[in-house]
Amino acid sequence: MTATGATAKPVSPTRRALGRLRRNRAAFASAVVLVIFYLGAALAPFFAPYYYDDAAELSYCPPMRLHFVDETRRFRLRPFVYRCRYYFNQNAERVFYEDTSTAYPLKLMVRHGDSRWDYRFLGIFKTDLHLFGVKAPGRIYLLGADWMGRDLFSRILYGSRISLTVGLVGVAITFVLGMLVGGIAGYAGGRTDSLLMRLCEMLMLAPGFYLMLALRSALPAELPSTQVYLLIVLILSFIGWAGFARVVRGMVLSIREKEYVLSARAAGATRWRIITRHILPNTLSYAIVSVTVSIPGYILGETGLSFIGLGIQEPQASWGNLLAEAMNVSEIRFHPWVLWSGVFIFLVIMAFNFLGDGLRDAFDPKSLER
């Protein structure tokens, strides 16, 4: 008879982890949600009916309702909006009402017609196609308008480009720096290790928010938005990488003593090869989890900065500076829809947290099932 034991096919740890992740419904749903958000960010000009700077005389217009039944109680298949007009009441406040004289049906795949707002789809094709819109002079404001009459929905979409990607870029920088420094420090040990760790501790000692403010103030307040964006990313990574490097170093220290590293050394592998081929891949599972979980921190950093006016400036949109309008607390009851960007921030962060938690459970061999 055969001498072999059980014949079950061995499953690699990564496959098993992915399997566990897929079974975690919350994490899976979060991943889907995030994909939707990032898709929205990538294709923002397409999804948004208006450019982020497209202002109109509709300051703080409330969210427009999509109607299916018109004044004559006739059901129309295509939803439509009415034109929003306003008048000033005795307190000199704007009161909005719907002008039911003309109905503006919602159209899909519209062309804007105004060449000012042409954009490059995926950065390549020049076009002015939008997913939906209404014919001018009607306007469709799904989430209402801000103080300049700009569509909040569009601004949120454009803002997501900044707020969502700052996290990714910042985390990428932190990841590379942290792995590099942590790996070298952990493997080399001795004085290199001490020196690098002192450096990290020094950075970790600086109170993050204060340092962020100080660094941001070092730069002129008026900078072109792309530069501000890059600088915010750099500042955030500058604060964040030290903590990550320390943990990587701790992990490298413990892995370094393991037998497979010893056998690689005995086989004559160079130090660089050992670090990159043996040690760092084993820190990968922790690194991925750590990175996913820290992205919310970056998003909060950027939105926080923009919120207090030290980040992305007008007229560029960022979820943070959209919320800044809400700072005027006594007025907010008149236009609470400006809080929508905060809701989106919350949703994205929650999605990242669920995903990160799911990843952590998936990679942890000790996680017990129900």
Place this chain on the structure above:
Amino acid sequence: MASYVLRRLLVSIPLLIGVTFVTFLVMHISPGDMLAPYRNDPLISQTTIRKMEAQYNLDKPLVIQYLIWLNNLSPFGFPPPPVPEREPPAQGEQPASAPASAPMTQENPGTGSEQAASIPAGVPAAPKKSGYFRRVGADGQWHFNWPRFKWPNLGQSFTQKRPVAQVIKSRAFNTIILSLVSMVLTWLIALPLGILAAVRQNRLADRLAAFFAFIGMSMPGFFLCLLFLYGASYTNLLPVGGITSPGYESYTWWRKTLDIGWHMIIPTVVIAIGSLAGLQRIMRGNMLEVLRMQYITTARAKGLPESRVIYRHALRNAINPMLTIFGYQLSGILSGAALIEIVIGWPGLGMLMLEAVRAQDIFLVMGDLLIGAVLLIAGNLIADLLLAIADPRISYS
């Protein structure tokens, strides 16, 4: 133990120097400085501006400026020259005790040497100014300025025309009480919830706790703050920001405390919600890990009641790693409270930092950052000490 503490403090010093130096550099890289509004004002003469520059040492090289600041801060160093009460007398006036023709070529690292050098002969010389190394004594002669023990001096805030230390003191108190109360609230709620979630793992209590923990962790603090303020302004139940109500001055001390407490509700709740979620998860994780340990099985095999197993054997071990977190959390709250302070309008260190940074008031920024870093170090040190006390396996001899 004492030697350990001392060693830690000594090690912290170069760290603090590093942090402050970096910030110093960064502040100076920025275009413009705190005298900018004065520079732009056409009514103010260049000489006045230069005097002010000299007074705040802005005309010196960067490194010297930093060293001067460091010297002023250090408890042992060269006492800084006294800040002149009034502007030194303008050219042409005769101060009472000015000796004629004092050698103008000597090194006078104080002020005004260039001016004096350009005075044509015959005009009375400007009076001697004390510097860091030489001091003019009561007899009008130079004396060497010995380094000695002195109170640390953080410099003068330009925007508030007060010593930085004074400005920080009042603000620091506000931030500290806010942070402490938030910490207490956070720990009071998070620890029991974490234990509950671990003991009833994967059952309703655990799921609910996890759910709220997620919401709490994901909610941006400043957004939650806005929502609360919105609710407050709508319902008039809670004050809409600030630290005191109008009329605070006339309250009795008891009512004053209550008033501040009332204003503290929204910011503490917001801060607590943000931090307790993570803490609860960590506590739960620790408890779960400890409950898997062999000595817990031993305790049960001994026939101990389950409550004793959990609250004595498991908890004691699960708490230890939390103590390290205690220190980091304190630091984290001090740092994180800054944004909430700004949104609420709580006059603390965070708001101070924002104002100082906007005005580029360099000494205030440096002082604030220093205090922030010191509080962080203190938090970490306390955490390590607590851990050493609680875990008999660790010895710091």
Place this chain on the structure above:
Amino acid sequence: MAEPILRANELVISFPAEGKRLFAACGVSLDIDPGETVALVGESGSGKTVTSLSLLNLVPPPGRIDSGEVIFEGRNLLKLNADQMRAVRGARMAMIFQEPMTSLNPVFTVGSQVVEAILAHESVSPRDAWQRALDLLKRVKIPEAAQRLRQYPHQLSGGMQQRVMIAMALACKPVLLIADEPTTALDVTVQAEILELLEGLKRDTGMSMLIITHDLGIVAETAERIYVMYAGRIVEKCSVTEILTHPMHPYTAGLLQAVPSLEGRSGKLRPIPGTVPNLAAVPSGCPFHPRCYLADSICERVEPPLRKAASDHWSACHFAESVKWPITDSSS
């Protein structure tokens, strides 16, 4: 023959993994008579630890005891409520574990943990309890017992820690001691001392012992009867003298064969070919059949029941009678 003090019947213990339920024990039954030492033998993964935990109803969740009963002192322990069970644990039936370092709580002194064991079951004054703890430590031959009482576990050597565990277990004079691999984590010389200590204590108190081990040498030294476990099932049950001379299960024969001999004959070591099955993929029929030199087509189809193969000797093998010891070399 006196009534066994412990009788476990058809224990089935399972735990969930990767969406399925894995069975760590399938219909395990054990008897322990008063005053005797019974050995439960098997390789890692055979289910012996889980079985021993189930005797005290200490199987950690998410594992659970699906069915079976544990009759001890006239009651089914698995049906007792928490308070009743607590009264049994430590007082009537005690357990010591494999790794003494992790079995003692690191943040409490050794003495306080022993005292705790006493105070949990007997209402004596703390002073008396501490005195008893001191006596217990002396009884397990810990030198400088008075000082050790106030020390922490990490300040003691492995051997001393295990002695403390034994002291704790015997604090309330149980009638049955379960020892799960008590010496595996210790040096060989210390092993011998601990075993000797256990022997002596057993003689003095007349308690029974269930010793779980994978080391046949220890079995030969200490036990009177033996149960052999494989893949969660009892595959052989008899007296120790019988098993060493006349095993009636191929697995047991293989185990004996694999022990290197100190006498004369050099030659290759003879491990049992193959590996212990993964609980998720237990072979059909007899779980040992893929590794068995006696296996035939029936072994793949029908799981052999534990049947009486000789006087006071049970074996779960279709070909129990054909098992030869030593195994001749003509096998593959």
